[in-house]
Amino acid sequence: MPSETPCVDCGELSDKRSERCMPCEYKRRQERTCQVIEDSVRCAGAHKSNNMCGKHYQRFRKHGSPLTNVRDAHRAFVRRAAWMDTDECVIPP
Structure with a gap:
């Protein structure tokens, strides 16, 4: 039987192999946020x-890529298609 160890956050004894008790682990997971940085600003979305x-x-x-914007991809396609020297149908990506 594993020995009880104190939670690193609250000190409550837990017999889990984790270093945190279940309530603290749940809270820690809820507080995690997105790590993507767009325009020098970190996203505040939930993990x-x-x-x-x-x-x-x-x-x-x-x-x-998490930074690719759909609108940017469509604009790039339209720009490329407008300058093509062909009478064939141009299929979007």
Whole structure:
């Protein structure tokens, strides 16, 4: 049987292998925020996965970067398509 160890946050004895008791661990997880910095400002969104909030995580999954903005991608496509010398149909990304 594992010995009881005190929680590093509140000192309450816990028989878990973790260094925090369940209430402190839950609170710590709720307080985690997104680690992405946009325009020199850190995002204040709640942590979802990979140290990112839901918005930045979806951008990362879809575009490969949490900083890619969908509107920027569409503008870049329109700019490229406008200057193409072709009569063929241009398929968006």
